[in-house]
Amino acid sequence: MDGTNKGTRIELIRRIIMVAAVILGIGFIGYVTPTLITLEWIDFQRDQAEELQSPYGFITEEDKRRAALPIDEYIAEISEGNIIKLDPGQWGTFFEQVYLASSGQYSQSIYGNRVSEMDKEWYFSPEEKSVWVFFQPDELPIESWGLRRHYDTAYLSTEILGNTSYLKSIYWDYTDPYNRPYTEPPARMLNPLRTAGIIILAAGIMLAFLLPRRKPEEGDVFYRAGSIAAGDFVGLLLFGTFLGLSVLISEGSMQVFGDLWIITVVMMFMACFGILILYANGWHASYRLKFLPEALLRITFKGVDHYTYTDISSVEEVVLVYPKWFLWVFRILILFSLLSGKGATTSTAGPYLLAESASYAGLAVKRRDGRPLYIWYGDQMGNVILPGYERVIEECRQHGIVYNDEPQMVRGFMYMK
Numbered sequence: 032m033d034g035t036n037k038g039t040r041i042e043l044i045r046r047i048i049m050v051a052a053v054i055l056g057i058g059f060i061g062y063v064t065p066t067l068i069t070l071e072w073i074d075f076q077r078d079q080a081e082e083l084q085s086p087y088g089f090i091t092e093e094d095k096r097r098a099a100l101p102i103d104e105y106i107a108e109i110s111e112g113n114i115i116k117l118d119p120g121q122w123g124t125f126f127e128q129v130y131l132a133s134s135g136q137y138s139q140s141i142y143g144n145r146v147s148e149m150d151k152e153w154y155f156s157p158e159e160k161s162v163w164v165f166f167q168p169d170e171l172p173i174e175s176w177g178l179r180r181h182y183d184t185a186y187l188s189t190e191i192l193g194n195t196s197y198l199k200s201i202y203w204d205y206t207d208p209y210n211r212p213y214t215e216p217p218a219r220m221l222n223p224l225r226t227a228g229i230i231i232l233a234a235g236i237m238l239a240f241l242l243p244r245r246k247p248e249e250g251d252v253f254y255r256a257g258s259i260a261a262g263d264f265v266g267l268l269l270f271g272t273f274l275g276l277s278v279l280i281s282e283g284s285m286q287v288f289g290d291l292w293i294i295t296v297v298m299m300f301m302a303c304f305g306i307l308i309l310y311a312n313g314w315h316a317s318y319r320l321k322f323l324p325e326a327l328l329r330i331t332f333k334g335v336d337h338y339t340y341t342d343i344s345s346v347e348e349v350v351l352v353y354p355k356w357f358l359w360v361f362r363i364l365i366l367f368s369l370l371s372g373k374g375a376t377t378s379t380a381g382p383y384l385l386a387e388s389a390s391y392a393g394l395a396v397k398r399r400d401g402r403p404l405y406i407w408y409g410d411q412m413g414n415v416i417l418p419g420y421e422r423v424i425e426e427c428r429q430h431g432i433v434y435n436d437e438p439q440m441v442r443g444f445m446y447m448k
Contacts, residue, residue, distance in 0.1 A: 052235020059228025061278035270305025
């Protein structure tokens with residue numbers, strides 16, 4: 032008997048790999064870089080001239096005062112004296128490359144691919160404004176520039192061919208969605224793990240489906256492979272969708288328990304249904320009923336249930352419905368969603384109605400000590416999902432065991448003992 036359920040645990044391992052691939056894949060895809068630094072070429076003379084320009088035709092006295100300042104005083108006032116002079120021998124080429132990218136000359140700069148696609152739209156005019164060039168913090172000596180917290184700002188300057196060039200640097204904290212600037216950085220910088228996430232997701236699911244399967248032996252009763260594959264698809268879709276929504280709504284996989292945590296809780300609860308389906312599906316995929324001359328065996332990855340016919344007192348028709356506590360969790364979440372006003376009520380109410388009305392047909396093979404062996408053969412649509420289940424009734428009748436065809440209600444889940 033030791034090798035009776037050999038190879039069944041692979042079905043549980045298969046689903047664990049699926050869940051891990053979805054969690055890691057979506058986590059990597061939705062990962063947002065915690066910090067970015069923007070550098071922008073600053074033309075103070077142009078900016079000072081724009082003090083007397085207004086799209087609304089209204090110029091304040093403060094605008095006029097700034098426009099009348101000598102350029103050195105204007106620079107000192109705008110920068111608040113926070114200008115860091117850099118060695119032109121070390122930083123001259125860097126300034127030139129940032130200038131080319133920030134002024135719209137993307138193809139001529141090695142940093143041309145670090146500009147937001149939003150700033151490359153047709154309506155952008157390099158003559159009217161400069162754009163941000165994005166950098167990772169470890170690419171620049173930001174500590175020496177005084178950039179440590181969100182929106183810390185420093186002006187950098189260096190001498191190039193006898194002229195002073197300026198760059199404005201800003202520290203951006205992307206861990207809080209509300210801190211992020213409107214201009215979105217290039218995707219490869221904002222979501223640096225996205226490609227890795229896609230590879231993990233695809234490779235994990237592919238590996239799960241390519242793992243070997245135990246072939247049923249002649250005479251075994253087992254669930255159809257088609258329904259198992261459909262169940263895996265539904266479980267993955269449900270789990271991936273709600274997990275992905277929690278990341279999407281929170282604008283990052285590291286932000287899911289931020290200000291919108293209530294939506295995350297609801298979405299995670301719904302995603303757990305996907306895990307539940309995958310777990311139950313693994314149980315069904317490993318399921319075998321084997322008939323011996325003296326006993327009935329049920330084999331799953333949870334082990335082997337051995338029922339000798341002399342120990343069986345009766346076989347009864349049963350109908351499975353979900354436990355009351357399970358339905359109450361839905362009701363509480365719906366109420367919580369209504370009170371919080373976070374808009375998660377609809378996504379909870381639909382599955383609750385499905386769970387409330389769900390029922391599954393099965394058999395209860397009862398031992399003389401009262402312990403039952405449940406065999407579920409019908410889905411909630413009335414379809415037979417376990418072909419050959421009638422053999423259980425026939426074998427038991429042949430051994431003089433009573434069969435009761437009047438269904439009794441049972442609360443629980445299909446993979447329970």
